[in-house]
Amino acid sequence: MDQKKEIKKTNDQIINSFSTELQTKVKTSISIIEEAVARYGYEGLSLSYNGGKDCLIILDLIHSIATGILPTNLTNPEKLKEIVLFYLRDEDDFEEIDEFVNTSLRSYDFRNYTKFATNSLKQGLIYILKEYPKLQGIFLGTRTADLKGRKQPIFAPTNGDWPESIRISPIMEWNYSDIWDYLLTKKVSYCELYDQGYTSLGLKSQTKQNPLLKQKNGEFLPAWVLSQKSSERDGRILSLSNSSTSTQIH
Template sequence: MDSRPNGVANGVAAPDAAHTLPDICYTLRKKVLAFLDETLEDATLQKVQQQVRISNGVIEDALRRYGPEHLSISYNGGKDCLVLLILLLACLPTVDSSATTSGVDSDSGSSQPKPEPTPLKALYIVSSKPFQEVEDFVATTSKEYHLDLDRYTTKMRPALEEYLAKRPELKAIFMGTRRTDPHAELLTHFDVTDKDWPQFMRVHPVIDWHYRRDLGSLAVDNDATKFRPAYELRDDYEERLGRDR
């Protein structure tokens, strides 16, 4: 494992240290609930709302099944896992929250305050040739969102073996996998790893998201000088176009 600290490099500004994890979770929860409460005419945004509700239902199910202390998130700074991280933080229990972000209030009859969230365990398996910008982004966002991040530079299987040996309490890991990713066609929201792999439950809250619904991503236009919003993509595979330039 690479033990370098999650510092901020190349002039990237550090986040405001005053933003505590409970504050962040509460703020994100308010934003997610406000978005879900909107009455929208745009069909694409309506689909976003639908997918957010589905994803949050999966996250809340995982939190009920395992508890935050037995969960981790696979985080590499990419668009899909960043969306997942935001939704996961919005679902974490906070003292000030009462409604679930999937639209079902599971605690409406309880007057007991919820415990404050603790830092999320996170796993970062570094690619063979990482971009420094990605490294900086992972470091910055890990600090901003209070992730308890472990960083590995080995291949996936030995990294998972080492990670689970270090974190034996883990029972499930949130993954930002989507159905258009390689070998993901038959995945469900909850899938145990294959028998010859380190054993844990893989949780896929954003498995059925598409780039037409992922409004934060960009697609390179044909002349490689312009950008188009992701929701203009006709096919998710178009997002890969231009990466060989």
């Protein structure tokens, strides 16, 4: 069997390991990433990576496309490893998140990575666009569940006094179950806090373990056990109504 056929066989095996519904969503996400490259080029793309489960999915998708693990129509997909990753770090972040970001970036071996001391996505965009003026599209882990009924296109221009850029949401239509189906089926390493009953990670002062996962003995089940998808954010102490200005939705 020649190399191309062997790669296709491996690609098919990975895709087919997902449920039929998740297969469709993965393929849609790949198409969105391909469209982003067509629109802005490799040098015009960035990923806001904070170590949470949602942006971790995007990081893994991009890496899997770049390394031939997932199928793609891109020419030179390995150049996806050159996109800029940036981490908006707050002093109130969980130490486990900070450690996981560093560990995962070493594991995935992306070439361009920078860190800014801010919790504001708006301020982070100001920083990153100043440092990398060619950037146009920013991959974000935004999902429909984060929007609280608001409509936002997959490719969404910033507005108002925000820095001019395009927010790209490859997993917009994924739900909570999809996230965990992907991570567990593909055996993707994730932050240890999710195994301790946290289903949504924000600042330490605004986040607690999801009460629905608490057992009679006081211990908590892992995040992926949660069956009520609408209760994903039940461990978040403050409202997420201003989530568009914050990086802290994981």
